[in-house]
Amino acid sequence: NAGVTQTPKFQVLKTGQSMTLQCAQDMNHNSMYWYRQDPGMGLRLIYYSASEGTTDKGEVPNGYNVSRLNKREFSLRLESAAPSQTSVYFCASSRSDLANTGELFFGEGSRLTVL
Amino acid sequence: GENVEQHPSTLSVQEGDSAVIKCTYSDSASNYFPWYKQELGKRPQLIIDIRSNVGEKKDQRIAVTLNKTAKHFSLHITETQPEDSAVYFCAAKPGGYSTLTFGKGTMLLVSP
Numbered sequence: 501n502a503g504v505t506q507t508p509k510f511q512v513l514k515t516g517q518s519m520t521l522q523c524a525q526d527m528n529h530n531s532m533y534w535y536r537q538d539p540g541m542g543l544r545l546i547y548y549s550a551s552e553g554t555t556d557k558g559e560v561p562n563g564y565n566v567s568r569l570n571k572r573e574f575s576l577r578l579e580s581a582a583p584s585q586t587s588v589y590f591c592a593s594s595r596s597d598l599a600n601t602g603e604l605f606f607g608e609g610s611r612l613t614v615l
Numbered sequence: 616g617e618n619v620e621q622h623p624s625t626l627s628v629q630e631g632d633s634a635v636i637k638c639t640y641s642d643s644a645s646n647y648f649p650w651y652k653q654e655l656g657k658r659p660q661l662i663i664d665i666r667s668n669v670g671e672k673k674d675q676r677i678a679v680t681l682n683k684t685a686k687h688f689s690l691h692i693t694e695t696q697p698e699d700s701a702v703y704f705c706a707a708k709p710g711g712y713s714t715l716t717f718g719k720g721t722m723l724l725v726s727p
Binding site for chain 2: 559
């Protein structure tokens with residue numbers, strides 16, 4: 501099992517460019533998440549998908565869109581990148597209810613720099 | 616929404632000492648409190664968690680305590696080792712949601 505796989509691992513963009521971060525999990529998890537990590541700010545939730553066919557905003561959704569393509573895949577799109585979106589992005593997955601089933605599994609992260 | 620405060624932001628200890636990291640949360644309906652460890656350049660990984668119906672949980676050298684009345688929970692690491700050096704995040708699951716709100720993290724440095 502690969503767990504949670506996200507691509508690309510590194511990306512440099514110019515302001516205004518668009519890109520999509522891809523995430524896939526092979527653990528048959530229902531829920532998937534996108535977090536961003538910035539120095540001193542912890543992990544902040546951008547969007548999540550509690551189950552296939554649903555998506556919801558998290559704490560910092562502005563400037564992002566998501567697509568839950570199927571149960572395995574959850575993509576994050578930046579339509580017009582801004583320097584403030586320079587960050588490390590983590591995709592994660594879990595079974596349906598965190599409190600009952602515990603663990604959030606993270607991908608390796610994608611480091612995005614917007615110039 | 617839920618707000619999680621974590622202290623201290625950095626913690627330096629000597630090998631063999633104990634380390635304590637504290638978190639407070641705002642949503643009294645929060646019912647699940649995990650701790651994640653992130654080594655440099657790696658992904659966060661769950662090390663221990665506690666549910667709201669439990670006051671304390673131990674796993675070898677690590678333990679977590681929860682005080683629901685005061686809305687705070689703590690991570691205790693005993694007999695620290697250099698490999699414990701990492702960033703530790705606390706988190707809380709707000710009632711009725713399937714998401715986690717994370718604290719800002721504590722960088723723990725264990726010196727030999």
